[in-house]
Amino acid sequence: MSRRESNRQVVDSRWIPAIVVSIALVSWEGSARLGALPGFLFSSPTIVISTLVQSLASGEMFRHIAATLLRVIPGLLLGAIPGFALGIGMGLSPQLRRGLDPLLAAVHPIPKIAILPLVMIFLGVGEASRIAVASVAAFFPMLINTMAGIRQIDPIYFQVAENYGASRLKLLTRVVLPGSLPLVLSGLRLAANVTLLVTISAEIVMADVGLGSFVWLAWETLRVELLYATLIVISTLGITLTASLRFLQSALAPWEVAEPRR
Amino acid sequence: MSGTPPATAGTQGALVCEAVSHKYDKDDGELAALADVDLQVQPGEFVSIVGPSGCGKTTLLKIIAGLMTPSSGNVSFPGHAQDDPPRNGLVFQEHGVFPWMTVLDNVAFGLEMRQVPRVERQQRAAEFIERVGLQEFGSSYPHQLSVGMRQRVGIARAFVADVPILLMDEPFGSLDAQTKIVLQEELLRLWSHDRKLVVYVTHDIEEAVRLGDRVLVMSGRPGRIREDITVPFERPRQLGRGDPAVSELVWHIWDLLRDDVRSGLSLRD
Ligand SMILES: Nc1ncnc2c1ncn2[C@@H]1O[C@H](COP(=O)(O)OP(=O)(O)OP(=O)(O)O)[C@@H](O)[C@H]1O
Ligand SMILES: [Mg+2]
Numbered sequence: 001m002s003r004r005e006s007n008r009q010v011v012d013s014r015w016i017p018a019i020v021v022s023i024a025l026v027s028w029e030g031s032a033r034l035g036a037l038p039g040f041l042f043s044s045p046t047i048v049i050s051t052l053v054q055s056l057a058s059g060e061m062f063r064h065i066a067a068t069l070l071r072v073i074p075g076l077l078l079g080a081i082p083g084f085a086l087g088i089g090m091g092l093s094p095q096l097r098r099g100l101d102p103l104l105a106a107v108h109p110i111p112k113i114a115i116l117p118l119v120m121i122f123l124g125v126g127e128a129s130r131i132a133v134a135s136v137a138a139f140f141p142m143l144i145n146t147m148a149g150i151r152q153i154d155p156i157y158f159q160v161a162e163n164y165g166a167s168r169l170k171l172l173t174r175v176v177l178p179g180s181l182p183l184v185l186s187g188l189r190l191a192a193n194v195t196l197l198v199t200i201s202a203e204i205v206m207a208d209v210g211l212g213s214f215v216w217l218a219w220e221t222l223r224v225e226l227l228y229a230t231l232i233v234i235s236t237l238g239i240t241l242t243a244s245l246r247f248l249q250s251a252l253a254p255w256e257v258a259e260p261r262r
Numbered sequence: 263m264s265g266t267p268p269a270t271a272g273t274q275g276a277l278v279c280e281a282v283s284h285k286y287d288k289d290d291g292e293l294a295a296l297a298d299v300d301l302q303v304q305p306g307e308f309v310s311i312v313g314p315s316g317c318g319k320t321t322l323l324k325i326i327a328g329l330m331t332p333s334s335g336n337v338s339f340p341g342h343a344q345d346d347p348p349r350n351g352l353v354f355q356e357h358g359v360f361p362w363m364t365v366l367d368n369v370a371f372g373l374e375m376r377q378v379p380r381v382e383r384q385q386r387a388a389e390f391i392e393r394v395g396l397q398e399f400g401s402s403y404p405h406q407l408s409v410g411m412r413q414r415v416g417i418a419r420a421f422v423a424d425v426p427i428l429l430m431d432e433p434f435g436s437l438d439a440q441t442k443i444v445l446q447e448e449l450l451r452l453w454s455h456d457r458k459l460v461v462y463v464t465h466d467i468e469e470a471v472r473l474g475d476r477v478l479v480m481s482g483r484p485g486r487i488r489e490d491i492t493v494p495f496e497r498p499r500q501l502g503r504g505d506p507a508v509s510e511l512v513w514h515i516w517d518l519l520r521d522d523v524r525s526g527l528s529l530r531d
Contacts, residue, residue, distance in 0.1 A: 159329050160358040164375040164423060165349065174371075178362035255362045255403040 043225040052229035061233060067210040068237070071127070071199045072192075075134025080191050083139040084184065087146025091180065097147070108144070112137035112194070113201045120206075130202045137198040138191040145187025149180030182256045185249040192241045200234060211237070276305040276459050277326065277427065282335035283484075284321050294484035295321045299335070301478065301487060306457035310470035312515065313480025314523045319463045320355055322485070323429045326461065327352045350427035351420035355435065355463075359404045359415045365391060366400040368415050372423025383422075390418040393448060395441075410437045417445070421452060428460045434469070446473060454498065467512045467519075472499065479515055482522035489518055 025045050031037050032044030055061040090097045116133050123129040161175050203212025211234050218226035279301040285292040295318040303309050324330045327350050339347050359368050373383035394414040404412050417433050434442045464470050470477045481488040
């Protein structure tokens, strides 16, 4: 902010995405109407929007949104809270880190949706399995970011606290937690994104309600316009989730100079 | 602190270092930072330390502060048990101002650790924030301050904590000349008030002479105390800029340091 004031060029460039999107929509609509695009593949923006409005008005879309959120939110909490706790432990204790690092390195790269069948063996075909996979997905980014957040705290801050005789509790609340908070919160954002992703994938595989199953239903019944409408809802959900967590980040960690947002 | 028994009877002073040596572990062996540093500071004394860059000044202060254990040797505070040293405040060379706290919370940190009630500690912190000229920035975060302002926050934090021993590591290193003079005077004023024991590391020889009762000149790495110079000027000092008595002492110290600084530089290229 300080060096370069927002000049005319910056203001202009903000409009570029809107312009690009409008051009794309207009040409999509135009070519659909002219019959240049096969309707069963591409539908058209106006049909998609009216389908979206209809599905919202009838309450059906909300039923699916609610079902998905009722998996995403518990899944996120059940995964992120233990991830955070273990992340603190591993961030502070080299022994714990050394002990668990190999396990982490082995398990973390598995795409979490791939463990769904395994989870189903234990928890059965139902809600519990879907939430469990979602929480496993949330667990890792939270764990890794919390651990990294603690480890990147400059040792000098621990020395300052020690010099003033900080108790262990004060060390935790005044140095460890605030020092790692920015990375912890971006971990939460990452966790929210993968939880949504994994939940929708799980719904596609097995569920009769939820945005994933709705997408699948649209495909099975070859309703392309519904497919697009549901995708819009999913992406809106993802954007809202990310934006509200970003807001949380700037509210809770105001000392983090607005990192250049891209 | 090391586990060796209390200082031998007969030693005097409020702070005693005996044969303090320190080696850092490096990938390819060890790096000797301090060698056999002996040092005594009397109660209420203001001691300056100068020495070439990398000679172990910061290491020595951290050892005195109890943040590091020396590889060998012993630091003691006569009148205090070895495991119960008096409290000290270290002004870190890199400031160590917490980015996640406002200026007010940073300055009040020492009091917070001692469970001073919130209102009282904020009052006392505000007083010192004013003394270092930051009264308009109490609710700012450090990233909104200049480097010199951050350094002043670190200084205020150490002063507010009201500890009997102040350890200052180039505290005015990144200040402009004018602010530096004002804060030096303020430091002397505060010090003459309650005569804390001060160990003051600086690379500014003139500053060392103006402020200190004594100037300890350290050798290049591994650092040892090469000369212990008593500053003869009466207090309160009224030493003008370029005072010939000051210059003479400064040149004497510079002569002692010159070779070490030279060899330190040529080693590097
Ligand atoms: N944590 C560390 N690990 C390894 N070596 C270190 C460490 N800290 C300092 N050293 C080395 O020990 C030597 C003394 O360092 P120290 O910081 O005490 O010097 P200094 O006298 O304070 O220097 P300056 O005037 O530049 O601040 C240096 O050569 C430095 O490279
Ligand atoms: Mg230093």
